[in-house]
Amino acid sequence: MWIIFMGPPGAGKGTQCERLTRSLHIPHLSSGDMLRQAVVEQTGAGRLAEPYMARGDLVPDQVMVKLIAERIERRDCASGALFDGFPRNRHQAEALDQALAARGTPLDAVLELDVPDGIVMARLAGRGRSDDRPEIIAQRLESYRRQTRPLLEYYRQRGLLEIIDGTGTPDKVFERILAALAARRRAGPGSEIARG
Ligand code: AMP
8 A cells, every 4th residue: 555644743643654554564654764864874865955954944856756756666665655754745746646656556545643733732842852842843833734734635635635533542543544544445446435
């Protein structure tokens, strides 16, 4: 399966991605991790990306898209992958569609973990990271919303979006994710029933 996982910082995305990749036997492609690795290895992409990442800006689309396009051609992606942190904008989303269409393996689902702002703020405040101060948290949530809202709409229109209630225990949330994916599978690709 080819799945995109979205959600604001503090929604519990990391935990759920880990469980899902284990359960589906597909690799977890975190764009942030891929870029940090490229920087460590000082590859061409890494050297290009480094200054953008240091400023907290998105790296140029062509750098990111090329990394992902190459990554999904590796053998471990033969039966799919879970994208985390990518795509971040419309151009990246369209480039991913093209890369997957070229392989004949279109996206199966886009999951969004939905967690009320109050809960996200409380969870992030509890982590104690330097970028977890209340005003910074608010800024990160705002930029997630600004960047992501148009993407959610893009996927909703194509019947790919599943909004997952991200409140409750990690076990409960994971159950909801599996249930949503199972319902889509039963309904078949592109089915109206799957659109919820
Ligand atoms: P993250 O770990 O997802 O927060 O990403 C860390 C940094 O990597 C971001 O601040 C961006 O500079 C860069 N980055 C990650 N994913 C992308 C993406 N899809 N497009 C552009 N830049 C990205």
